[in-house]
Amino acid sequence: MNAIIAATGSTGATPWQTLSRELQELRDQGLLEFVGPGVYRYAGLPAASAPLGVTKGVFVTGSHSIYGDVPKDFYRFPSNYLLAAQRMVGQWIVYLEPRRAGGRGYFAVAKVDKIVPDLVTAGMHLAMIAQGSFLDFGTTVPFSLDKLPMERALLNDDGTVKGSKQLAIRPLNNADFNRIVEIGLMDAEPELPRVGQPESMLAMLGEAAQQPFEGPVDRATMLVSRKVRDAKFRRAVLHVYDGRCALTGMRLVNGGGRLETEAAHIMGVGDGGPDAINNGIALSGTIHWMFDRGLIGLSEAGDILLSDKINDREGVEKMIRPDRRAHWPFAAAHRPHPRYLEWHRQRFGFQAQN
Incomplete structure (x- = not known):
């Protein structure tokens, strides 16, 4: 407990509340799985470990935004999100549009290059997007699939979605990021069938032999x-x-x-x-x-x-x-x-x- 207090610089209302908060953050990062009240299971290291305090994330934007974001170039946000945004420098984020046609969904991925003050509007900041990193999915990845959100970290222990955690800038663990990008990189429409040439299952899968084990894969590696x-x-x-x-x-x-x-x-x-x-x-x-x-x-x-x-x-x-x-x-x-x-x-x- 003393180590936790020393590392966080905060005791919270009680030491146990501090511990509970830290366990929740570890769960959101995909390092722990919730088993039951007061019980967590170690879920293993993420596919690609990141330095302490750095994380992938979600930027909420769209036609409804009053900030005039240009997703391929920059994302504008107020000072209260500065700390959360700074943690994402050098990391990949997905863009979420809450009012997209057909329902809210994730529409693109990009890498944050740096955070700079907005010289036009006082109290605002810009998350600058790394040149050439922006990739439009083409088709929207739905916010939820089979009644489960793509961001599993938004779930309460009873399976409901945490409305209080749906912030405009929020962390995204590797498992949730991979899930979104995996669907986002799928074909917008299937390739046209080859006329009069039925293909074997192996040919359609593009594999003639069993592929070697590669271990957990972070989908961010595909984006480069x-x-x-x-x-x-x-x-x-x-x-x-x-x-x-x-x-x-x-x-x-x-x-x-x-x-x-x-x-x-x-x-x-x-x-x-x-x-x-x-x-x-x-x-x-x-x-x-x-x-x-x-x-x-x-x-x-x-x-x-x-x-x-x-x-x-x-x-x-x-x-x-x-x-x-x-x-x-x-x-x-x-x-x-x-x-x-x-x-x-x-x-x-x-x-x-x-």
Whole structure:
């Protein structure tokens, strides 16, 4: 008990209340499991241990927020959340939207780079997002599944959800983080079946032999993989564009049952562009190649701009949509952000109209 008091710097109302509080925090971190009144079981170390005082977390934001958050860049919060946010520096967080269409849910993951004072509003702070870490899930991960919250740490001992713990910034243990990210990284829609070529179960699973034991896996390790991020970005973008090239209108499927359309970053990854749906656009292979090289651009309204450097302008004009307007997704949140389109135009010297 003396060690606990010395480590926490607080005795609480009674030493036993201090002990109870510390046990609860250990349970929230996934280190202990509640067995019964006054009884906890050691649950083992998390998949990836973190320095004392550091944790993954949840940032609550969305269209209802009065703080003007830009999830890919920063999250704004008042001073009363400063300590909680500081614990998440260098760690991964998931974004939760309480009023998302279809019910509240987790819609993206990102890594916190640093906490800085907000120079615009006194008493506010900004959690700056590490460049290139933001990843839009594409489809919302529900807050609850099978009547259980994704964040098991929100449960009371009787199975009810702790409303008092649903703070705008809150810790997230590895088990809950892995659960959310696992679902968030699933395909937005299944890959098209291969025509006339039934596959074996092993082929569908992508495994020809038993894989070696890897032990507990922290899903955060997947989030730094360019291969994983590219695959998820492609699925998310093609999902909102229904697999159709925004500039040609074509939805081609190859002989193997795979969509020919590709997911293009408007602001390139190498230039700091995030893996966000509104920084993506579905393009056919040739159009993607031309877009990345500045032969084709887009106005904020979606007008297709053609570069003077094109040596077969007539051929290109036959490829694109007759009205020379890109076809955007139905949801405004999924359409290219004007700032990314402006970046692309400036990068390749397009004028506002062409």
